[in-house]
Amino acid sequence: MQHCSFCKREVQSTLHLKDSFRVDYFQLVFGKTKRIDTGEDKDKHTGKSWYLQVIVPKEYIVCIDCRAKPQILQLILSFPEPNQMPDA
Numbered sequence: 001m002q003h004c005s006f007c008k009r010e011v012q013s014t015l016h017l018k019d020s021f022r023v024d025y026f027q028l029v030f031g032k033t034k035r036i037d038t039g040e041d042k043d044k045h046t047g048k049s050w051y052l053q054v055i056v057p058k059e060y061i062v063c064i065d066c067r068a069k070p071q072i073l074q075l076i077l078s079f080p081e082p083n084q085m086p087d088a
């Protein structure tokens, strides 16, 4: 069984129904990164000509309850370093 990396609750697999589905968790990959310059024009979506490559990936689980918490969503969207994340 898998558990949320934040609240440790057991998460359920995605439930597929006739006309919908229910997601209980998301799997995330973060880790130590290094900056890769593309040497090209700025990307039209990000406005950057570089990206962060994960060189030591680590997987995390976030349940939908934790993902709904503003401080956790903000942390996830900031592409955190490993020392900012809970022990997986």
Ligand SMILES: [Zn+2]
Binding pocket: 004, 005, 006, 007, 008, 009, 062, 063, 064, 065, 066, 067
């Ligand atoms: Zn959780």
